[in-house]
Amino acid sequence: MVTADDSSTKTHASTNTYRNTEMSSSNLGRRLVACLLNVSEAHKKDLVETVAKAAVYDLHGERREMTTVLNIFNDHDYNRSVITIVASIDTIKDAVLSACEKACGLIDMRAHTGVHPCMGSVDLVPIYPLGDDVGIDDCTKAARAVAEGLTERVQGTSVFLFGWADCPLQRGLAQRRKDMGWFKKTPDMLAIRPDVGPQPQKRYGLTGVGAGPYVMNCNVTIDTQDMALGRSIAAAIRESTPGGLPGVQVLALPHEGSVEIACNVESVQGSPPDRVAEPWPTFSIGGQPYCHIPASAITARVSELAERQGVVTKATALVGFTATECRFLAEGALLNDIAEFWKDQRRIHM
Numbered sequence: 001m002v003t004a005d006d007s008s009t010k011t012h013a014s015t016n017t018y019r020n021t022e023m024s025s026s027n028l029g030r031r032l033v034a035c036l037l038n039v040s041e042a043h044k045k046d047l048v049e050t051v052a053k054a055a056v057y058d059l060h061g062e063r064r065e066m067t068t069v070l071n072i073f074n075d076h077d078y079n080r081s082v083i084t085i086v087a088s089i090d091t092i093k094d095a096v097l098s099a100c101e102k103a104c105g106l107i108d109m110r111a112h113t114g115v116h117p118c119m120g121s122v123d124l125v126p127i128y129p130l131g132d133d134v135g136i137d138d139c140t141k142a143a144r145a146v147a148e149g150l151t152e153r154v155q156g157t158s159v160f161l162f163g164w165a166d167c168p169l170q171r172g173l174a175q176r177r178k179d180m181g182w183f184k185k186t187p188d189m190l191a192i193r194p195d196v197g198p199q200p201q202k203r204y205g206l207t208g209v210g211a212g213p214y215v216m217n218c219n220v221t222i223d224t225q226d227m228a229l230g231r232s233i234a235a236a237i238r239e240s241t242p243g244g245l246p247g248v249q250v251l252a253l254p255h256e257g258s259v260e261i262a263c264n265v266e267s268v269q270g271s272p273p274d275r276v277a278e279p280w281p282t283f284s285i286g287g288q289p290y291c292h293i294p295a296s297a298i299t300a301r302v303s304e305l306a307e308r309q310g311v312v313t314k315a316t317a318l319v320g321f322t323a324t325e326c327r328f329l330a331e332g333a334l335l336n337d338i339a340e341f342w343k344d345q346r347r348i349h350m
């Protein structure tokens with residue numbers, strides 16, 4: 001799915017098509033969950049890979065069972081990387097905690113620079129169910145255990161909780177970030193009240209830990225510098241707009257001389273709408289049906305809206321995968337006992 005010369009792991013929708021709905025679902029995958037671990041470093045690739053390895057090998061270098069790292073995405077502008085760790089619900093806590101510990105040791109937030117404020121050495125720890133035999137409540141338990149474990153193991157770290165892990169209010173990430181002053185230029189550490197751990201310190205900053213249905217990140221770049229057009233497209237496809245796309249939260253951002261329609265795409269409960277142009281990935285969480293709009297459908301809608309104004313679409317980039325792809329790839333990696341799948345996937349064309 002990623003070409004050999006592309007060392008970042010962006011995928012271009014135009015050059016690859018997935019058939020999610022035809023992917024198998026073996027027993028191996030039934031207890032799998034994913035953690036899209038965000039750490040605040042993108043330029044030092046070796047450092048980020050060292051963090052990823054801490055998820056799949058223990059302190060003695062022994063392979064952790066039922067654990068793999070599928071992908072590493074380095075976001076240079078944000079100076080942040082997303083490490084896709086997949087493990088069984090029984091091993092996820094240990095895998096994620098050792099990666100977090102490693103990241104805290106190596107990433108000093110006093111030195112951090114990037115185009116928007118990252119809050120912590122470990123910035124975000126969202127845990128999502130992938131297999132049929134795990135529910136969001138299992139992920140919530142794991143997330144809360146990670147929050148406790150991190151603040152115990154690394155003295156001076158602090159955590160806020162979001163999504164299902166924020167019991168009982170279940171406030172979303174955007175809301176919690178706002179509560180924590182994330183949108184200010186220089187967040188005032190002393191004004192922050194973390195949910196777990198002490199007052200945040202500059203060294204480690206603040207870590208967000210959460211659980212919920214799978215969220216995919218997908219950006220469509222349009223060939224214009226017209227931010228007003230970008231904003232009107234963003235407004236049209238936003239979930240909260242009548243006729244908007246289910247599960248889609250969106251911002252228009254200027255990016256390298258173009259406009260980027262940056263989407264966070266949540267899985268939604270229920271079945272796909274009737275009359276969709278192509279199949280939507282569907283899966284179940286705790287026996288409930290969920291589905292997910294594919295990136296191709298978002299691209300198609302953005303292109304249609306942009307073309308009305310005579311603007312063409314340049315590319316679509318995905319971070320990580322859809323939940324179905326994530327499970328499918330992880331099953332393959334685990335069957336073949338591949339821990340560092342992110343290295344192999346550069347050679348695999350799907």
Ligand SMILES: *[C@@H]1O[C@H](CO)[C@@H](O)[C@H](O)[C@H]1NC(C)=O
Binds near residue numbers: 041043107111114
């Ligand atoms: C990225 O952030 C790290 C700390 O998180 C910092 O040490 C490094 O200098 C930053 N890199 C750039 C290019 O800003």
Ligand SMILES: *[C@@H]1O[C@H](CO)[C@@H](O)[C@H](O)[C@H]1NC(C)=O
Binds near residue numbers: 010253317
């Ligand atoms: C999508 O856009 C956001 C915001 O600019 C960025 O952080 C993220 O890395 C982008 N994702 C991809 C795959 O380019």
